[in-house]
Amino acid sequence: MSPTPRSATEAEIRAVIDGWAEATRNQDLDAIMAYHAPEVRTFDCHSVVQFRGAESYRAFYAACLAHMQGKMDFDIGDLDIAAGGDLAVAHFIATCGATGLDGSRHESRLRATLCLERRDGGWRITHAHWSAPFDPMTGKAMFGDDAGALAAPDSECGR
Amino acid sequence: MTGVRHGEEARIAAILGNRAAALRAKDAVGVVSHQNDDFVLFSLAPPPVSDAVAFCHSLNRRSGTMTGGTRNDLRFRQTLGLRRVDDRWTIVHQHESVPFYMDGSDRAAVDRAP
Numbered sequence: 455m456s457p458t459p460r461s462a463t464e465a466e467i468r469a470v471i472d473g474w475a476e477a478t479r480n481q482d483l484d485a486i487m488a489y490h491a492p493e494v495r496t497f498d499c500h501s502v503v504q505f506r507g508a509e510s511y512r513a514f515y516a517a518c519l520a521h522m523q524g525k526m527d528f529d530i531g532d533l534d535i536a537a538g539g540d541l542a543v544a545h546f547i548a549t550c551g552a553t554g555l556d557g558s559r560h561e562s563r564l565r566a567t568l569c570l571e572r573r574d575g576g577w578r579i580t581h582a583h584w585s586a587p588f589d590p591m592t593g594k595a596m597f598g599d600d601a602g603a604l605a606a607p608d609s610e611c612g613r
Numbered sequence: 614m615t616g617v618r619h620g621e622e623a624r625i626a627a628i629l630g631n632r633a634a635a636l637r638a639k640d641a642v643g644v645v646s647h648q649n650d651d652f653v654l655f656s657l658a659p660p661p662v663s664d665a666v667a668f669c670h671s672l673n674r675r676s677g678t679m680t681g682g683t684r685n686d687l688r689f690r691q692t693l694g695l696r697r698v699d700d701r702w703t704i705v706h707q708h709e710s711v712p713f714y715m716d717g718s719d720r721a722a723v724d725r726a727p
Contacts, residue, residue: 495670497670497690497710497712499710500712500713500714500715501712501714501715503672503722503725504690534706536694536705537666538665538666539665539666541668542666543666543668543705543706545694545706545708565708565710567692567706569692569694581668583670583690583692583710584710585690585708585710585711585712586710586713587710588711588713588721588723593720593723594713594719594720594721595713595719595721
């Protein structure tokens, strides 16, 4: 991340995202969930359309972490923040890497949007949206560099 | 959309309503008219700093017939980030997606009704 905040609020959001990203690398579920509001609505990338509330999302997250071992790689790129007053929207590309229980390596590049609200002097994530684009020709999600192919202006819109 | 909306929230709801109507009418200019220039272009100047930011999240359905005759029907998640610039709300970020199945197939879950 290149810390060039345009405002004090944006600097606060960058600090929150740094802390949350570190908790994610450490796979520290308590620390990760501490960044979320109790009523957080999450559109995650796996299988389920949405989670309403931190409790159901935590259960899902715990099930995912149970399939991994050790720390995970988690890098944030192309971070952009719109912050004003008590609301902020951050969007970025996350590069994730994890090791499965069988030792296999899994890597993916995901699009992420976090919406945060100021609560009691701190910031909490009230909405999160994670996804991988999908290729309409194959119906499959794209996790790597091939995801850039559809970003070309002349790409066919299949949706 | 549900709930009583006042002030800025009502203005944003109206923008989204107009945008949906433009999409139904296949009015591309109308669809992008609410988007900030930074949304569609790599701007040379930094975007204006504003005190006003908003976001919306929703479960949407978009259907239509392709030129080849194929019927397309997609339910998807959408998150919009908006900024108020010069007293006008514009969309500065849009995230649309469907989840994918974790069964090893990596299939996009386009058949999941919200």
